[in-house]
Amino acid sequence: MQLNSRSFRLGELAAALGLTLRGDSDRTVRNVATLGRAGSDDAAFLANPAYKRALDYTQAGVVVMTPQAADDFTGNVLLSDNPYRDWARLIKLLRPQPAGSPGIHPSAVIAADADIHSSAHIGAQTVIGSRVRIGKAAVVGPGCVVDDDVQIGEASRLVGKVWIGGQAVLGQRVLVHPGVVIGADGFGLAMSEGRWHKVPQVGGVRIGDDCEIGANTTIDRGAIEDTVLEQDVRIDNQVQIAHNVHVGAHTAIAGCVGIAGSTRIGRYCMIAGASGVAGHLTICDSVIITAMSTVLDSIDQPGEYGSGIPARPHGRWKRLLVRLSQLDDWARRLRRLEKNQ
């Protein structure tokens, strides 16, 4: 874990981050760690007050936290009003992501009419199709397939083993993790004479600036119009975004979520893990869906929604299922009791 790490004196670090240091500005840190494991040359952070007890025994060279949290702490502190964000900024300084070196790996296969910026990096075994455009400082990692007519904006990064087609257009600084498939056909079928007929999918995909797409997530191309992610949409692993879904800016979608076709999700929504959203719905801005919920109706009021049932010991759960089957009977018994009163 010493790889690619840089060392900073705490004074330098505070200056680079624009934060106030309380403590020894000459102390040097070289790496990051949790409060529990940090040594004297590691930086650590405290964002969740539930972990405050760890301050009693941490050996960290410096801790990023709020002034309130730091009150009784005698070690070195970088004071922050948003410790988790400033922790993110600190890691970027101490553990900088190696930039892709400009150039095309000799094993890559590039269409003659692809337009690849001279500062872009194309990795080993990657295939770039016709009329593809790859922007300034973009990185297409090893083992990717970028199909014809796709556009990848400045400083975007396909980590590796990504497939992009469907005439997808990615904005700037889009980060796409391995195994992602963007722009495959949506599920369009017409039944006639006892068999399915495929409805060709000819829409595209548009992905805004600063989006992040987690490993093995799939985002289908539109049927006729485009599937759209506005800017700063953050999607975790194994999420399925069907054709013509529209996701508003700054929305975050956790792992294993499925969103069915033509649904419109607002801005600043958060959809927790393994939830499903049915097709052709409209979810307004600032909606939170809790884990493993089934969204079957449009939502027009911000707030939290859910239908996930917490697991119980098997015996109790079995009995509850029996009770559920009795509810019809209970309805009758309740009415009878009321009549006979």
Added chain:
Amino acid sequence: MQLNSRSFRLGELAAALGLTLRGDSDRTVRNVATLGRAGSDDAAFLANPAYKRALDYTQAGVVVMTPQAADDFTGNVLLSDNPYRDWARLIKLLRPQPAGSPGIHPSAVIAADADIHSSAHIGAQTVIGSRVRIGKAAVVGPGCVVDDDVQIGEASRLVGKVWIGGQAVLGQRVLVHPGVVIGADGFGLAMSEGRWHKVPQVGGVRIGDDCEIGANTTIDRGAIEDTVLEQDVRIDNQVQIAHNVHVGAHTAIAGCVGIAGSTRIGRYCMIAGASGVAGHLTICDSVIITAMSTVLDSIDQPGEYGSGIPARPHGRWKRLLVRLSQLDDWARRLRRLEKNQ
């Protein structure tokens, strides 16, 4: 979106589709669009009466719809008794899928004893194993791995980045989207002396003609006998089909569904998104499973089944969960009231 589109006079288009044109047979269309966005040289369609209002303002050069829907419409119409199917046929004319050019990309790695039809296309960076057979006009796109002994039938197409092994046999016109894995080992484990022992998976996979497999879907090889998809099975993205599952012809399975081992699904079934079907069940023909349902028992009557719970506002859902925990208590109270009557 002008790519690969052809232009047709409406008279030609009607003739090619075998439909009746009501309107100007000399008008030319070049592309497809939704009713809302179509211009005068676009074809559009109306299949769902809910969208009929869009006819009032559409600028489409022609609309595919039923005679009833077209009643008050003054624009050009292609009359159809199944507009969605005929729309599919129209797109195929206006936006033909480019055929794979025959031949093997020089970067592909092909086993010496693979049997590849001279009209087949093998894409860049693809790997073809020993004794593989690739049929007439089949396409194996870029970045695929086709393991030893796999057979791919005439006019089938692996779009790209597909892995196929497990001695899978694909029929004709099978369409496989990126990230699909067909023929990996199923989950076979025996516990003995406190640890797991892998049960080697030696069955195959058979996929019938005209099946379509969505992006990042997985279909395991059988344990001993084969995993089977009959003809015209349509599977969406991120579906998991376990070992020895048998799916009947013309069944459609939406995104994120999981089907556990040895379950048999009938013909003409429809399984909606994110549902799960337990192992060793038999589901008869013509069963519809609604979204996010849990199928734990065999089904022997056609019809619709489900157990998905629609999400509610958080406060109401929390209260409902409390009510559920009270049901045991309520049962007692109901009985007491009835006794005391």
Added chain:
Amino acid sequence: MQLNSRSFRLGELAAALGLTLRGDSDRTVRNVATLGRAGSDDAAFLANPAYKRALDYTQAGVVVMTPQAADDFTGNVLLSDNPYRDWARLIKLLRPQPAGSPGIHPSAVIAADADIHSSAHIGAQTVIGSRVRIGKAAVVGPGCVVDDDVQIGEASRLVGKVWIGGQAVLGQRVLVHPGVVIGADGFGLAMSEGRWHKVPQVGGVRIGDDCEIGANTTIDRGAIEDTVLEQDVRIDNQVQIAHNVHVGAHTAIAGCVGIAGSTRIGRYCMIAGASGVAGHLTICDSVIITAMSTVLDSIDQPGEYGSGIPARPHGRWKRLLVRLSQLDDWARRLRRLEKNQ
């Protein structure tokens, strides 16, 4: 299915497996089959008493089963106290997995400073990054990407099209199926000034000896510390393991399960298909989670837990949903009845 199969006389087979043969030691078997389809040169097995009826008509050359099950059976039997485990051992004899031939395929791209054991196999089109270490007799199949600083232990096997990064360290005999992504970034985001800031993920992944990872499963690298699978963890297809999850030894996780960040799962647990486990929980040893359950709380007692609701016919399910909405009203009516008693 004759591929790679060996023939054995039953006497040899019994000796090789250390089992007692009842029957003709000179009979030869060449392959494996189910009881229903086996011919006279096939071995079959009976582990589940529910299938015992098949013994009446099986043509199998030999059947692996318990002495009790074999009581009335007149054919050849290999007597076993754990037929499923011994069946696994038998298949390994009759259908040996071809070993990877040592060597590096000429189309693979290998970093100059990668350390690959001379007995390891590197497949076609595979990419191996800087400082990667590949152990003795390990196999990295075709189309894999192994990113910088990854270590793969002795006799481990990446079947093909696997992506591994995040400085993952795999133990010995780890089996990784196609489409798996190990070591991609976890979902770490800080909100500030109305937009998301990525929290760089710098932890690793450690995977113990004898683990198996199913197709298209994703295992994220840790945020700061590592994501960990202890030894002999068995994971099915399309499972999502988020950053800093810790899975205890001998735990099995079925298809489509999602485990959110920082959750700790005990040893000898079994999590059935499509269940979800929320983040930051602790699940003790020997817990069974039934299919499609939602685990929202830590569990400190071994045993079975669940919340999956079995699907019902649509009409009955719709009525039950109505009943659920009435529970608040019922609570009031029950109280009123009790008061008026």
